[in-house]
Amino acid sequence: MDKKLAVYICTGCGIGDALDIDALSKVATKEYKVPVCKSHPFLCGAEGVELIKQDMEGEGVNTIVIAACSMRVNYDVFSFPNAIMERVNLREQCVWCHPANDEDTQMLAEDSLRMGIVKAQQSSLPEPFQAENLSKTVLVVGGGLAGLTAAAEATRAGYKTVLVEKNPSLGGWVTRLYKQVGSKPPYSELEDVGISQLIKEVEGNSNITVYKGAQIEKISGAPGMFDVQIKQNGNLATERVGSIVLATGAVAYDATKLSHLGFGQYPNVITGEMFEEMAARGEFKRPSDGKEVKSVAFILCAGSRDKEHLPYCSAICCTESLKQALYVKEKDPEATVYIFYKDMRAAGNYEFLYQRVQKEGALFFRGEVAGIEEDGGNLVVEFDDVLVGDRIRTEPVDLVVLATGMVPTTAIGERLIVQADEQGKESEPPADEIIKSNILNLEYRQGPEVPTLKYGFADSHFICFPYETRRTGIYAAGSVRAPMDIPSTIKDATGAALKAIQCIELTAQGSAVHPRVWDLSYPEFFMQRCTQCKRCTVECPFGAINEDEKANPLPNPTRCRRCGTCMGACPERIISFKNYSVPMIGGMVKAIEVPEEDEEKPRILVFACENDAYPALDMAGINRLTISPWVRIIPVRCLGSMNLIWIADALSKGIDGILLLGCKHGDDYQCHFVKGSELASYRLSKISETLNRLALESDRVRMEQVSIMDYDRIPQIIEDFASRLEEVGPNPYKGF
Incomplete structure (x- = not known):
């Protein structure tokens, strides 16, 4: 398109009081020959917006640079169809964190405008990718509570659903429960398991195609056009779907690994699942001799919160054991019930259940179970009591029930060997990378299943983007994503179904999904x-x-x-990308004016991740924290997009230091793009030797991980870096 560029400078919010607007305007009109440059005291108001619209209609303006507030605010106000838009942050990152009417503040504002104009000049209007034969059907894998809920909710929202369950019947783990914890006042009463009605609803819905006793043979394609092969009774069916909800749940931890608790050694040590079967039969009898049970010891965290087994809390063990204690007390109020726990996690409305079990006469002991011994068919529990500060032994009991933890189905399977490298060497992938669990069987280069977190749960950025996995269009729900109880599972499945629908609709528009929703560009x-x-x-x-x-x-x-x-x-x-490229960011770097060495005005270039670092910089300004006037900030989509040529461009320009501010990364990868911050750190480590060889100290380039809440640390991070640069001295390429 033939561009006609216009620059609009807002003088409100203290900008006009702190800057020389005429000098700023000359940067646009004299240096860059921008044909239209106007200022307004309230650019985001109706009059200011109308000014821009009139120029678009009357002057043919189609490329707009707005020098005002942060790009993170008023994005709905400054939204003009079929126009290239670039925002220059003069408020939060200039006048609000630097002294008014100061030479350095003015220089910062002018450099910011230069970079904004260059970016607008080099941008093109994105053209959304339009795929053909898109599907708006949701595939749900797993027919337990989470899967049934997701399928029902997606259909209620008007979307067809395909449900695949590997077992011959629907319902999963919940159908094996005798009762469930109360979900309505007074919350202390047990309820019948209500999943049968949900099963009936799903099976009777003509908009839900149900495959029982079936497995996914293969999934190829991408969001909007996943092609799914389903194997059922030896037959192969094919479905095209737009998005996928992974709801395959979890299984109980293998109790045979808990030999120290007597399982497999003593027949009267059983699991919570086995106890539910007893309750459903209406009788509690010892497996060893059929004797009626008069005393029970419930051992919570059996394998959970244990570094040798499951390091995490399995969420439901406490409340399930409390429920089962009531089974015993309701059948025989005189029965003896012991409950051994590490911490009683019965938050919220579960407190009412906890109080009732106390009133019913159950005996609670806090600490660690040291071992279990058999005494004439009965069992004795040895326990290190935290409150008493001593080891105690119980009276002999008839039955011990282990509350085993929850293991996601994505953690079951064999590790894959990744493809051989160019030398033919094969290597084992990291533990959080590739697991062959035979659930989705994706045709992805990176492996057939979704990558998982360190405990094997389907990966998710649980702070900002719950449900999403590292495979776009595939959303995890229920206990395959994290340990959770029945109410949480229902909410989780509903949320995942809505995310799957959102993915379908955004894909149809050619838009990105989280976190860059509405981005129409693509590589x-x-x-x-x-x-x-x-x-x-x-x-x-x-x-x-x-x-x-x-x-x-x-x-x-x-x-x-x-x-x-x-x-x-x-x-x-x-x-x-049409609006984001290596030459474009390089052009922004080259647009910065670098003073001569004798002016003693060093320059620090900050590449700021737009998800955490850039908002943190904004918040520093909002809180009027003073930031070094040496900085020039370029927002980047992710530090993973940082090409090392930008560092070369900056250093050859005479920039004294380069600071990369990115998201934190780790086991739960709070980096919004999973690996971007980690990759940037890795790439940066590779250039230190090169910099030293060129007589450019590696200290001139630094990376810091920050979260959005680290805004109060930002000024000190920059100040510490600036102090180090003063020690190192000016960039020797300055002036060339």
């Missing part, structure tokens, strides 16, 4: 320069790029989340 490949290095396919966190037989990248745009990690990975720089 484009200039294949003539591709060297088949595989960096883009290997480093993409979301499996958005496959390979053909010659190792050429095969992008799947509807899988892409537009993080730009592939762009940062490519050494040939052949990957770009």
